[in-house]
Amino acid sequence: MAVEVLAGQLQGFSNVFEPLNLFYLFSGTALGILVGAMPGLSSPMAIIVLLPLTYKMEPLPALLLMMGVYVGTKLGGSYSAILLRTPGTPAAACTALDGYPMAQRGQAGQALGYATMGSTVGGVFGWILAVTTIPFLAAIVVKSSNADIALIGVLGLTMVAAFARASMLRGLMGVMIGLLMATVGLDPLDASERFTFGNVYLLSGIPFTSALIGFFGFTVVFSDIGTIGRDSSFVASDVNLALPKFKDMLKRWQCILIGGLWGVGVGAIPGVGAESATWLAYATVRNKSKTPEKFGTGIPEGVLTPEATNNAVTGGTMVPMLTLGIPGDGSTAIMLGAMILHGIEPGVTLMTTNAELVNSLLAGLLVSTAFMFVISWKAIKYFILILQRDRSWLFPFILVFATIGAFSSMNTLFPVIVAISLGIFGYILEAQKFPVVTIVLGIILGPIIEENTRLALALSANDWSTFVDTLPRQVMVATIVILVAYEIYKAVKERYPRHALPDSSIPSGHSHERGETK
Amino acid sequence: MFGEKAKDLLLGASLLAVGLFALFSINTSVQIQISSGRTINFATMPSIWAGLLVFLSLLFIANALSEILAERRRRAEGEGEPTSRDTGWYTGNNRITVIRMVGTLVLLIAYIFLLQYANFAALTTIFLFSMFLLYGQTSLKKNAVVAICGGIGFYLLFIYFLKLPI
Numbered sequence: 001m002a003v004e005v006l007a008g009q010l011q012g013f014s015n016v017f018e019p020l021n022l023f024y025l026f027s028g029t030a031l032g033i034l035v036g037a038m039p040g041l042s043s044p045m046a047i048i049v050l051l052p053l054t055y056k057m058e059p060l061p062a063l064l065l066m067m068g069v070y071v072g073t074k075l076g077g078s079y080s081a082i083l084l085r086t087p088g089t090p091a092a093a094c095t096a097l098d099g100y101p102m103a104q105r106g107q108a109g110q111a112l113g114y115a116t117m118g119s120t121v122g123g124v125f126g127w128i129l130a131v132t133t134i135p136f137l138a139a140i141v142v143k144s145s146n147a148d149i150a151l152i153g154v155l156g157l158t159m160v161a162a163f164a165r166a167s168m169l170r171g172l173m174g175v176m177i178g179l180l181m182a183t184v185g186l187d188p189l190d191a192s193e194r195f196t197f198g199n200v201y202l203l204s205g206i207p208f209t210s211a212l213i214g215f216f217g218f219t220v221v222f223s224d225i226g227t228i229g230r231d232s233s234f235v236a237s238d239v240n241l242a243l244p245k246f247k248d249m250l251k252r253w254q255c256i257l258i259g260g261l262w263g264v265g266v267g268a269i270p271g272v273g274a275e276s277a278t279w280l281a282y283a284t285v286r287n288k289s290k291t292p293e294k295f296g297t298g299i300p301e302g303v304l305t306p307e308a309t310n311n312a313v314t315g316g317t318m319v320p321m322l323t324l325g326i327p328g329d330g331s332t333a334i335m336l337g338a339m340i341l342h343g344i345e346p347g348v349t350l351m352t353t354n355a356e357l358v359n360s361l362l363a364g365l366l367v368s369t370a371f372m373f374v375i376s377w378k379a380i381k382y383f384i385l386i387l388q389r390d391r392s393w394l395f396p397f398i399l400v401f402a403t404i405g406a407f408s409s410m411n412t413l414f415p416v417i418v419a420i421s422l423g424i425f426g427y428i429l430e431a432q433k434f435p436v437v438t439i440v441l442g443i444i445l446g447p448i449i450e451e452n453t454r455l456a457l458a459l460s461a462n463d464w465s466t467f468v469d470t471l472p473r474q475v476m477v478a479t480i481v482i483l484v485a486y487e488i489y490k491a492v493k494e495r496y497p498r499h500a501l502p503d504s505s506i507p508s509g510h511s512h513e514r515g516e517t518k
Numbered sequence: 519m520f521g522e523k524a525k526d527l528l529l530g531a532s533l534l535a536v537g538l539f540a541l542f543s544i545n546t547s548v549q550i551q552i553s554s555g556r557t558i559n560f561a562t563m564p565s566i567w568a569g570l571l572v573f574l575s576l577l578f579i580a581n582a583l584s585e586i587l588a589e590r591r592r593r594a595e596g597e598g599e600p601t602s603r604d605t606g607w608y609t610g611n612n613r614i615t616v617i618r619m620v621g622t623l624v625l626l627i628a629y630i631f632l633l634q635y636a637n638f639a640a641l642t643t644i645f646l647f648s649m650f651l652l653y654g655q656t657s658l659k660k661n662a663v664v665a666i667c668g669g670i671g672f673y674l675l676f677i678y679f680l681k682l683p684i
Contacts, residue, residue: 052676052680052682053675053680055680056680056681169574169577169578169581170578172570172574173533173571173574173575173578176537176567176568176570176571176574177533177536177571179563179567180536180540180564180567180568180571183544183563183564183567187560189560190559190560192545192559192560192561193545194544194545194560194561194564195540195543195544195564197543221622222619222622225615225618225619225622225653226612226615228618228653228654390655391653392650392653392654392655393650393655393664395649395653396645396646396649396650396653396668397646397668399622399626399649400642400645400646400668400672403626403629403630404672404676404682404684407630407633407682407684408676408682408683408684411683413630413631413633413634416630417630420623420626420627420630424623428529429529431525432522432525432526432529446567449563450563453558453563454558454562454563457558462558495584
């Protein structure tokens, strides 16, 4: 198996090192750093904007372009976190705690240097874990039956709802909306019409590209219109990157290890995302530190840890995406969508039917991390210059990209109208703290869940107990039940907190300090 | 004008309506029913999702209602300011934001409808120029230069290189 993994990766690297693929990967990484650096713009939005450009590309270059953006945004977010105290991406919020104080003391270059090194090493860590885990996991899941695949889909959606940034109730409602939207059109098994209302355009369902562009493009622009024109005060606009020495990095090996482990572990759980991983890693390193009080005052460990975690997440999210067809976050959801648009079926059989693509994507992950380091090392000044530009110039261009992207999916106005409508819908939902990523995941996983559920029932003569027939299925069902039950318990506990009872054994007025007798 | 919880109530009611509508309108067109003999058919999964959406919407509405009632009780007992207060959506900066949002929608809709009739490069240039003005860029010369470059750039990218049939 190890030899196969190595051979696969070598094939992957040889594909990635083709000049055109390298060009797309490099361009994507540079764009990703730029987008990540600009507060309000996100990796999903950047990938969505590129979607129309990829229609005529082969699948691998298209996905490498998106992979580059995905990796680049992870570092880019730290630039504005350190220089503006406004994280470019939610996951970089933790970096601002120590990065900004360092910049205020005139150590912006060092802070950016630690961020760059942390991201690079974390990215390599994530790649190693992804490469060693994915082939083994893929070999297990390919033996899954229809019932297993359906349950994996339901479990994935439940986890996304549970770990999304809002309440699980909102997350589950988002999932249901997405699942319902996925049923529009012709039924895949019976060819019966569902929710078409006689409209011929809806026979093939809600255009998938429109949903992606609507929720990740238009919604974000509508949500961020209020931030246009706000002044951003740079703590230092003329910065030279100061990479830390090897011995300084070695001294802080625990930060990298803890960050890497949290990043990959949490990244592999659908829906949790890099934000949670960075805070968990930061808290772990701070608690283990001999000087925890220094965290938050501007120390390198406070920058290194979240940045290592951030980029390790990219390896973690590859695990469910490439083995189960379940995206780890919004960016990987769009990448999965791009695979579908290019005729590749993601899911448990991807490693079997398209091993070369999987290995190439993993190789692309490592090469993109290397590009990210080089770009940051040599060209950070130019990114900082662009960071100072107002979003009033940028948003109109994004809107044109999104509009043409939606239009060119079907060459009619219908998908554009759908995209704008979903953009408005997504804006209303986001304003009320509904995570729209759950809707997109519902749209992606809905057809997989439905088709496999119906096939599983057909094979078992409509016996629903087939979903709890084997131990793995029982574990998955139990996990789903536990997740939902825990959320209900948390909600009830918040609504009806238990008040502390007065301690009747201690008379009032007496101190409770240690050593003092009653 | 509306507190956050009242907005939640409105949204919950809307999603409840969507769920109920979906439950009863899965298939409104006349066609041959192929699968009526089987237990699970084309309507089963949509019904399950719609039913769950209805159930979750009711929970959401109940949650919002109970928070609204709790807040009213707190205010009646004089326990301080409401916890969810509307920020005055049509005042100051909020007004500018609302104008920009409405303006963005109007310009977008006009843009996509005129795409069928007007030259892509020219229309995109006008769209970009209008958007820059809407977003507060007051220098007409600068707006025009950037808009023209943008229009030409998009034309080259989408029409010339990618050959999209716009």
